[in-house]
Amino acid sequence: MSGRVLQVVQAGVVPYAEALAWQRDLAQARIEARIPHDMLLLLEHPPVLTLGRNSRDMHVLPSAGVDVFEVERGGDVTFHGPGQLVGYPILDLTGYKQDLHWYLRALEQALIDALRTLGIAADRNPGYTGVWTGGRKIASIGVHVKQWVTWHGFALNVTTDLSYFDLIVPCGINGVVMTSIARELGVEEVSAQDVRDRVAAKFAEAFDLTAVVTSRSALLETVA
Numbered sequence: 001m002s003g004r005v006l007q008v009v010q011a012g013v014v015p016y017a018e019a020l021a022w023q024r025d026l027a028q029a030r031i032e033a034r035i036p037h038d039m040l041l042l043l044e045h046p047p048v049l050t051l052g053r054n055s056r057d058m059h060v061l062p063s064a065g066v067d068v069f070e071v072e073r074g075g076d077v078t079f080h081g082p083g084q085l086v087g088y089p090i091l092d093l094t095g096y097k098q099d100l101h102w103y104l105r106a107l108e109q110a111l112i113d114a115l116r117t118l119g120i121a122a123d124r125n126p127g128y129t130g131v132w133t134g135g136r137k138i139a140s141i142g143v144h145v146k147q148w149v150t151w152h153g154f155a156l157n158v159t160t161d162l163s164y165f166d167l168i169v170p171c172g173i174n175g176v177v178m179t180s181i182a183r184e185l186g187v188e189e190v191s192a193q194d195v196r197d198r199v200a201a202k203f204a205e206a207f208d209l210t211a212v213v214t215s216r217s218a219l220l221e222t223v224a
Contacts, residue, residue: 004038004095006209008200011043011216016050016069016080019043019088023151026090026222030149035222038095040203040211041088042196047081049168052142066167073152075129075142077168083159083180085195087203093148096207100145104129107154110206111139114198120184131156136179158182158195 011019022041029035049068052075066079080086093103108124111131115122115138122139125132131139139156157180165178182190204211 004209006204006207006211007037007039007214008204008211009039009041009043009214009216009219010196011041011219013082014043014045016045016048016067019045019086020069020071022219023088023090027146027149027151029222030090030092031147038092038207038209039090039214040200041090041219042200043086043088044082044084044192045080045086047079047164049077049079050142051077066164071144071152073142073144075140078140078142078155079164079168080155081160081164083157083161083182083192085156085158085192085199086153087156087199088153089150089203091150091207093145093150098148100143103145103150104141104143106206107141107143108139110203111154111156111199113205114195114202115181117198117202118181118185118195120181133179133184136177136184138179138181138184156181156195156199158190158192159188 026035026039047066049066051068051070052073108131112122115131115133120133122131122133129141130137139154141154142152143150144152157178159182160180162178162180181195182188200211
């Protein structure tokens with residue numbers, strides 16, 4: 001592992017609008033070199049639908065009161081909610097490869113490797129972004145890059161109530177079947193902390209970084 005640091009912020013449950021503001025502020029600070037290290041925000045959202053740049057109205061069904069946000073990330077519509085691990089990397093790709101396709105594949109690989117440590121045989125699905133297992137989609141990815149600094153990221157279903165995905169056409173893929181770690185393992189409970197730790201470790205490994213856990217309070221001081 002290199003001497004480059006990845007600040008991993010385990011932020012808990014955060015309303016989507018607040019987390020989006022954090023990302024935008026941190027990305028701008030990284031662009032301006034006001035923060036010295038790349039970051040990975042790991043958190044969970046209350047139920048929310050997000051619409052990427054490629055989303056279509058027909059892919060969102062009546063939302064039954066779930067908030068909807070239009071955002072700058074790539075991709076179509078997705079759901080975030082309880083029991084899901086959401087990761088927002090704030091990375092300066094000038095220190096890696098200035099190649100968006102390479103970055104997406106690296107994100108996928110980090111999640112694939114983390115899932116395999118849990119005994120889930122995950123992989124890519126040719127032609128689609130995200131992570132799949134047995135033909136079912138377990139993680140969605142949608143990113144944005146400005147001056148080669150990233151934000152937005154991935155959503156990994158851990159113990160997610162998958163019925164929420166009935167409100168949308170997930171990622172605009174007709175007929176897609178969503179799954180979760182709990183469903184694939186045939187259990188009701190999964191340690192969220194264990195999954196966070198595995199994902200953080202494999203993410204750091206994928207980008208040859210040394211992970212250092214940072215508190216939510218330290219993050220709030222950074223974006224203040």
